[in-house]
Amino acid sequence: MPALVALGDSPLAGRSWSAGRLASSLTRDPLFAAAACTLLLVALAALFAPWLAPFDPDRPIDMAARAQPPSAQHWFGTDTLNRDLLSRILFGARISLAVSLLSVAVAMLMGTAWGAIAGYAGGWIDALLMRVVDAGLAIPRILLLLSIVSLWGTLTMPAIIVVLGFTGWFGASRLVRDGVRASKERDYAVAARASGATPFRVLVRHVLPHALTPMLVAATLGVGHVVVIEAGLSFLGYGVAPPAATWGTLIRDGRENVATAWWLSVFPGLALAITVLAINVLGDRLRTALGGRQLPAP
Amino acid sequence: MTMPARPVPNSSAAGESPPLLRVQDLRTYFHVGGAVARAVDGVSFDIRQGETVGMVGESGCGKSVTALSLLRLIDPPGRIESGSRIEFEGRDLLTLNEEGIRQLRGNRIAMVFQEPMTALNPVFTIGDQVAEVARVHAGASRRAAWDRAVEMLNLVGIPDPRERAKSYPHQLSGGMRQRVLIAMALVMNPSLLIADEPTTALDVTIQAQILELLADLQQRLGLAVLLITHDLGVVAEVTSRVLVMYGGQIVERAPVRELFAHPRHPYTRGLLEAMPRLGRPRDRLTVIPGTVPPPTRWPSGCRFRDRCAWAWQRCADEHPPEYVVTADHTARCHLVDEPSRDVTPAAAGVAR
Amino acid sequence: MASIVLKRVAQGLLIVWLTTTITFFLIHAAPGEPFASLLEDPRLTDEMRAATRARYGLDRPVTEQYVRYLRAVSTGDFGDSFIHHRPVVAILGDAVPRTMLLMATALVIGFAAGIALGALQGARAGSWFDRLTGSTAVLLAALPDFWLALLVVMLFAGTWLPVSGFSTPTLPASAPMMTRTLDVLRHLILPAGTLALLIAAMVSRFQRAALIDILPSAWLRTARAKGVATRSVVFRHALRNAFLPIITLGGLAVPALLGGAVFVEATFNWQGMGSLAVQAVGDHDYPVVLAVVLLSSAFVVLGAALADVAQAAADPRQRRA
Numbered sequence: 001m002p003a004l005v006a007l008g009d010s011p012l013a014g015r016s017w018s019a020g021r022l023a024s025s026l027t028r029d030p031l032f033a034a035a036a037c038t039l040l041l042v043a044l045a046a047l048f049a050p051w052l053a054p055f056d057p058d059r060p061i062d063m064a065a066r067a068q069p070p071s072a073q074h075w076f077g078t079d080t081l082n083r084d085l086l087s088r089i090l091f092g093a094r095i096s097l098a099v100s101l102l103s104v105a106v107a108m109l110m111g112t113a114w115g116a117i118a119g120y121a122g123g124w125i126d127a128l129l130m131r132v133v134d135a136g137l138a139i140p141r142i143l144l145l146l147s148i149v150s151l152w153g154t155l156t157m158p159a160i161i162v163v164l165g166f167t168g169w170f171g172a173s174r175l176v177r178d179g180v181r182a183s184k185e186r187d188y189a190v191a192a193r194a195s196g197a198t199p200f201r202v203l204v205r206h207v208l209p210h211a212l213t214p215m216l217v218a219a220t221l222g223v224g225h226v227v228v229i230e231a232g233l234s235f236l237g238y239g240v241a242p243p244a245a246t247w248g249t250l251i252r253d254g255r256e257n258v259a260t261a262w263w264l265s266v267f268p269g270l271a272l273a274i275t276v277l278a279i280n281v282l283g284d285r286l287r288t289a290l291g292g293r294q295l296p297a298p
Numbered sequence: 299m300t301m302p303a304r305p306v307p308n309s310s311a312a313g314e315s316p317p318l319l320r321v322q323d324l325r326t327y328f329h330v331g332g333a334v335a336r337a338v339d340g341v342s343f344d345i346r347q348g349e350t351v352g353m354v355g356e357s358g359c360g361k362s363v364t365a366l367s368l369l370r371l372i373d374p375p376g377r378i379e380s381g382s383r384i385e386f387e388g389r390d391l392l393t394l395n396e397e398g399i400r401q402l403r404g405n406r407i408a409m410v411f412q413e414p415m416t417a418l419n420p421v422f423t424i425g426d427q428v429a430e431v432a433r434v435h436a437g438a439s440r441r442a443a444w445d446r447a448v449e450m451l452n453l454v455g456i457p458d459p460r461e462r463a464k465s466y467p468h469q470l471s472g473g474m475r476q477r478v479l480i481a482m483a484l485v486m487n488p489s490l491l492i493a494d495e496p497t498t499a500l501d502v503t504i505q506a507q508i509l510e511l512l513a514d515l516q517q518r519l520g521l522a523v524l525l526i527t528h529d530l531g532v533v534a535e536v537t538s539r540v541l542v543m544y545g546g547q548i549v550e551r552a553p554v555r556e557l558f559a560h561p562r563h564p565y566t567r568g569l570l571e572a573m574p575r576l577g578r579p580r581d582r583l584t585v586i587p588g589t590v591p592p593p594t595r596w597p598s599g600c601r602f603r604d605r606c607a608w609a610w611q612r613c614a615d616e617h618p619p620e621y622v623v624t625a626d627h628t629a630r631c632h633l634v635d636e637p638s639r640d641v642t643p644a645a646a647g648v649a650r
Numbered sequence: 651m652a653s654i655v656l657k658r659v660a661q662g663l664l665i666v667w668l669t670t671t672i673t674f675f676l677i678h679a680a681p682g683e684p685f686a687s688l689l690e691d692p693r694l695t696d697e698m699r700a701a702t703r704a705r706y707g708l709d710r711p712v713t714e715q716y717v718r719y720l721r722a723v724s725t726g727d728f729g730d731s732f733i734h735h736r737p738v739v740a741i742l743g744d745a746v747p748r749t750m751l752l753m754a755t756a757l758v759i760g761f762a763a764g765i766a767l768g769a770l771q772g773a774r775a776g777s778w779f780d781r782l783t784g785s786t787a788v789l790l791a792a793l794p795d796f797w798l799a800l801l802v803v804m805l806f807a808g809t810w811l812p813v814s815g816f817s818t819p820t821l822p823a824s825a826p827m828m829t830r831t832l833d834v835l836r837h838l839i840l841p842a843g844t845l846a847l848l849i850a851a852m853v854s855r856f857q858r859a860a861l862i863d864i865l866p867s868a869w870l871r872t873a874r875a876k877g878v879a880t881r882s883v884v885f886r887h888a889l890r891n892a893f894l895p896i897i898t899l900g901g902l903a904v905p906a907l908l909g910g911a912v913f914v915e916a917t918f919n920w921q922g923m924g925s926l927a928v929q930a931v932g933d934h935d936y937p938v939v940l941a942v943v944l945l946s947s948a949f950v951v952l953g954a955a956l957a958d959v960a961q962a963a964a965d966p967r968q969r970r971a
Contacts (some may be wrong), residue, residue, distance in 0.1 A: 369875055371871065371874055371875060396880075397879075400877050400878075400879055401877065402877070403874070403875055403876065403877035404875060404876035404877035404878075405877055408875070408876075409875040411868060411871065411872055411875070413868045416867065416868040416869060417868045417869055417871075417872045418869050418872065419869040419870075419872075419873065419887050419890075419891070420869070420891065420965075420966065420967055421890050421891055421894075421964070421965065421966060422887075422890075423966075430873075430876065430878065431876050431877070434876065434877050434878055434879075434882075435877055466966035466967070468966070468967050479872070482872075482876065
């Protein structure tokens with residue numbers, strides 16, 4: 001079933017939710033189950049790549065041969081340096097996923113801090129901080145990334161994570177800000193304030209937790225987005241520095257040999273596409289189950 | 299589940315022209331999952347030329363589905379079951395193809411809906427929407443259709459119609475929108491107007507104006523009207539005959555004076571008692587206990603019995619047919635058959 | 651109406667100013683001295699370095715540099731390209747029209763196809779047609795744009811349709827206008843088609859959902875009761891309403907489209923803004939990169955503003971007298 005179909009037809013839509021009901025509504029959804037299984041497999045493959053990979057991803061099989069098409073021995077073929085592509089994809093998954101997860105964590109932290117301050121402070125601080133978010137959202141992310149790369153030069157992996165995080169928090173901060181604004185006037189927050197709790201304590205203990213539900217969805221979809229962005233950056237040649245190979249780097253290798261070795265771009269791309277599709281389905285179902293409404297893609 | 303109904307007395311005596319609309323054994327069911335919701339379950343009635351007939355009942359009793367069935371506006375999973383018959387101006391509506399029924403809608407049979415706030419398309423001007431009827435059915439030119447729309451808006455009492463026609467629905471009050479809907483219904487001089495709760499969403503003074511307008515138009519245009527409402531007060535004002543619906547069936551039918559003077563079905567009595575009247579304090583307003591059961595689960599026997607103070611064993615065993623009270627008065631209640639039980643419920647020592 | 655436009659213009663200018671500020675801080679937060687690579691050239695004498703610093707105002711306090719930067723940008727002066735030794739504006743003058751051609755073509759085709767497809771799906775929600783095309787659209791929308799572009803290149807390489815470039819390099823400039831135009835259009839088909847496919851996939855999802863939202867509306871029943879034919883009910887009454895959220899989507903999608911254009915341009919070697927930016931990053935030619943960033947954000951702001959105004963014009967409820 002198409003992922004965007006289930007508009008508000010979830011049994012939980014509009015109601016308060018509990019983890020148990022959430023789980024039961026999701027497990028009855030076969031597409032959700034398929035997506036979750038796929039992601040689990042991808043995660044396991046990345047985690048156990050050193051044991052699963054049939055060959056050394058960085059060592060050529062032999063010096064003589066060039067890129068070989070898929071065969072019984074090399075399921076996905078070999079690359080131009082005659083390295084096993086399947087092994088390279090398995091190891092690539094580690095970097096792609098690690099970079100994506102960590103950078104989303106950075107983005108969520110930044111977005112939460114920024115949005116919480118804006119929402120809690122209100123007034124001109126809120127207006128100012130949110131205009132900065134508007135400006136951030138107005139710059140296409142890949143161009144922002146490219147300009148950073150052009151200024152900083154080639155980025156190391158930690159730098160890539162930070163940069164991806166720093167360019168990805170704008171949408172999340174708006175979610176947190178709206179959630180904080182909605183919940184800070186509620187009785188429990190007012191009561192906490194009345195009983196003399198410090199603003200920071202009220203924010204962290206009483207307001208923020210209620211604003212975080214949409215963040216779960218935003219984080220999930222954010223991972224899907226950043227996997228593609230990271231791959232895209234590598235595809236353009238400005239991602240994680242070689243020799244580390246992410247899926248994007250592998251597709252870039254494939255692009256240079258697109259006429260002669262189709263498997264070089266098809267298989268890494270498939271891995272990327274399947275992962276992203278599964279993450280999108282997961283995020284979308286989560287949003288429906290949590291009673292959220294449809295948001296345009298980031 | 300039903301006993302073969304005894305032949306319903308036909309109000310039009312032999313020799314008179316056939317009725318404008320004749321509905322026979324109309325059954326509209328909704329097939330949802332394994333369940334069947336019998337929203338309309340064996341409804342028969344006639345409407346003569348120029349007559350105003352009221353149809354009353356609580357929400358959920360099948361009035362609106364009956365109205366929609368008459369225009370075949372029932373969407374899946376709803377279905378008008380075979381065996382049903384709707385004859386209009388001598389034509390069987392249920393055998394017409396989609397194009398045939400489309401040509402009748404808004405042309406010979408028009409309908410006014412109950413949601414004046416939402417029944418108009420928000421992005422077209424009201425003039426456009428009224429004119430569309432003339433364009434669709436008379437093939438009128440843009441210009442001619444627009445003039446006709448202005449004329450109709452004038453007819454339903456919208457001030458400054460030429461200017462108002464350029465307004466969008468959100469710029470009008472509820473009463474004005476209801477007038478627009480009536481104007482839209484009357485563009486083609488239909489012979490039958492179905493008005494589904496036309497005054498429910500309006501406040502009292504506006505209600506009176508709209509009813510007055512309907513009565514006036516009915517007389518001027520010689521229109522037959524099926525007025526659907528849950529408000530017996532509305533029925534008393536403008537109709538000549540009343541059909542009381544409950545559980546997807548007509549439970550009582552009578553001329554309006556007769557019904558108010560001698561209601562025979564306990565449900566009708568309940569509705570009458572629930573009417574607010576002058577001189578009776580509001581807080582003593584009687585309400586029929588309980589609610590209409592879902593149409594997937596009508597009780598066996600009489601469908602009203604679980605809310606009825608008179609009910610006895612027979613009501614559970616036997617589905618009451620339409621008993622004839624007088625020539626033009628029937629009631630679907632065993633009390634008509636056993637008048638001795640028709641005393642105040644307390645004296646009858648009812649089981650419930 | 652006029653007040654909406656004015657408000658949007660003010661908001662837009664504010665955002666463009668903020669993006670300019672962000673880029674300024676990016677330059678100054680970069681490691682080492684800004685324009686370091688330019689100054690490192692060993693052939694430069696110290697005087698030349700000082701001259702370059704003075705030219706870019708690097709010898710001034712940061713606040714003064716910021717004001718100068720704003721003034722320069724607001725007059726359309728993005729400086730000179732380090733590589734091409736031409737004003738950035740002149741370089742953009744070649745590239746931007748190509749990107750506009752690509753994006754406009756893709757937008758028109760993509761939205762038209764997406765709206766039509768979504769409407770057909772929504773009108774027959776649940777049918778096999780809906781399921782099949784709907785799942786395909788979800789799948790397409792999830793595909794990384796650069797990979798899809800790469801697959802298209804793979805598929806069409808060696809056919810009559812060119813998979814690379816903006817025009818045939820061997821075509822002499824003296825060739826007749828008609829021939830050259832057709833040549834460009836032939837090169838346009840695949841990149842614009844790829845971008846349009848992605849747009850259509852996204853738009854159709856929204857169009858379908860919007861139509862399904864609309865179809866149970868009371869006024870649609872009114873239209874049917876009036877005797878309006880089903881086709882006209884869906885395509886005149888419903889679609890007009892369902893179109894409103896699509897206008898908003900069009901405005902919101904500009905950043906994603908510009909991002910997609912970068913990859914599509916890079917993959918098909920379409921020499922527009924995107925390719926220019928990618929090339930400039932490799933050359934450390936940041937005046938060009940930053941100009942593309944600023945211009946893109948201006949496009950984004952413009953797109954959002956246009957969508958707002960169009961929405962107000964299309965929805966009578968938002969119109970003020």
